[in-house]
Amino acid sequence: MQVNFFQIVPVLNQFLKYAFSYSHLYNLVVSVVILGIFVLFKNIFTNYIFKFLRRMTDKTKGMADEYLLTSFHDPLKNAIVLLGLYLAFKNYLPSSYDYVLNKVLSSGVIILFANAVYKLVGFYAENETEIGRLLNGKIDKILIPFFSKMIRFIIVALTFVVIASDWGYDVNGFVAGLGLGGLAFALAAKDLLANVFSGIVIIIDKPFSIGDWIKTNDVEGTVVDINFRSTKIRMFDQALVTVPNFNLVNASIINFTKRPTRRITFNLEVTYSTPSHKLQKGIERIEKLLLAHSNIDETSVVVKFDSFGGSALQIFVYFFTKTIVWADYLNTKQDINFGIMKIMEEEGISFAFPSTSVYLETPLKIKQEAEAN
Template sequence: MSWNEVLTFENSKDLLISIGIMLVFLLFRKLFAKYIFSLILKLGNKAKTAFFSNIFIAVEKPIQWLFIIIGTFIAMDYFPYLDRSNPLFKHLFRSSIIILVTWCLYNLTSSTSLVFSRINDRFNIRIDDILVPFFSKAIRLIIIAISISVIAQEFGYNVNGFVAGLGIGGLAFAFAAKEALANLFGGIVIITEKPFTLGDWILTPNVEGTVEDISFRSTKIRNFEDALVTVPNAMLSNSTITNWSKMGKRRVYFNLIVSHDTPKSNLDNSVRQIRYLLKNHQGIHPDTIIVSFDEYKENGLGLLFYFFTKTTVWVEHLEVKEDINFEIMDILENEQVTYAIPSNRVLFDVDE
């Protein structure tokens, strides 16, 4: 094809029309993003729930790309240097629409938690928070798998043969991905047995902190240094897990040593007053309260304190302990009971 044929008047006119169509659709895309979508989003924000707003946000980008795809498809009618009757253009157009639909559905899975919340409220069905991320990720994988299979069929590939081939190579795949499969089954064990859920404070042989996310492969735990630790599910499911968030009450245990020369009556009165204090304190759980003259020590008389606070929240627990400690100080001071100070006594044998 010579340059004279390329730059004919008809070709130039069709080329300009094609470019004009693209510019018009780009303008429509800009107007939609700036005005129409903003208006729709404001209307959605007036609803009682954020469900509709999440739907509008999920479809915003795909709809903007829809303008470009439709504009391109129409512009190809006038583009002089490509033949739109070629089946490849139809396959590409249909595949693009499938990808946009997949994109919308993929974005909508972020609203899964809201859907489950509404299910809980309406049908009184309790869905654990730990299951929501798994459901969301599983739905995304299904959406992507279906989209890939539909696109493959659009281009004439036999999906059934591909699936049959997976059965033949399944053993080799399982051997190559045995660690990934172990983590997957570990995640299933965590979901079914529910040793913890999102937001729980747990202790394992490797890490202690708050559970932030549970995925197919791993669990993310925020430790008390504010670092994010990723633990493979296979390792976590086979570990000893202490779930501190399941405490109904929180233990306080300590010893106090008073001086050897403390009179018996003063020590007995102190023990009785402290026991009475703990039994009548609003922050102390009444089930188990032990205050006892426990043992004789080298440097004094040992008192044992064993009780529980009603709250399990760390800061509130410390506040109750602090209040109890100050009260114990006042009781011992009033009874003239002094604390034992660690010391060594040296005896000299002086020959006369």
């Protein structure tokens, strides 16, 4: 279809007359001024409000008020800009656009409020102490990331539903559609659902928590995160391993963090030239050393002359530390090692080392044969 140039000219001329008319330019300038005022004064207005609110909450304990104010700070600034946009377009556009502008304004306010609550949940998810204070009790760390993700998902879903309802969409039909779609999704994603339900089982049964040192047949390390589908484990070489929850539920898990004590056991090997009375005195002193140490469980101490080895007398040493923290465990082990060395030096007992002795049955005959040759 061809358009005649002479047909466009009148339409373009009419548009230019309207665009440069006094009423149009006046409304445009007023709208720009309105928007500029709200943009320029958004920081001043927001800071004034939050300064007043912080004065009211300075005497309160905990971080609840700070989290609340921080979460709503940026959304409030954006809400001021949104209000400026609404008033600017309302002044500029004809009254027939009021319905759309009102819906856009209400949807924007809902989104900004949901964003503030979303941030607030994130702040609490990073502070276990504040959650315990909020709930007036202690909560397991394993529950925090799982439920924080669930609450955030609910916030997003509710925001979508409320906005859709405000614009006149049938939410009931949408929810029913989700039910049919969920059935099809369940059939197509059995493994995903298995991992989700396995994650719920892990949270309820609590075989481990975030920060625990665990070991399975395939992986060993510290648990850093638990979500709907998988568990993230930081190995000791700092590699991050993601394990599906279904695999963990069906695996044998050793939780080293749950043990109350940590074992240390080794054999001391001393030379065969050690007199029996010195060996007995050394064993008694090592046992007293272990029993006197504040970080060793005195009920587990065993120090015994165990056996006659191939090249040394073997003393069996067995005890448990009261701490399971890696650094404290190593410090305790080091203290005991230095203490044993000091006892051995004071008692004149020498440590043995692997050696081989060669015996010649007729050394004289061999010497004579070598001289004859």
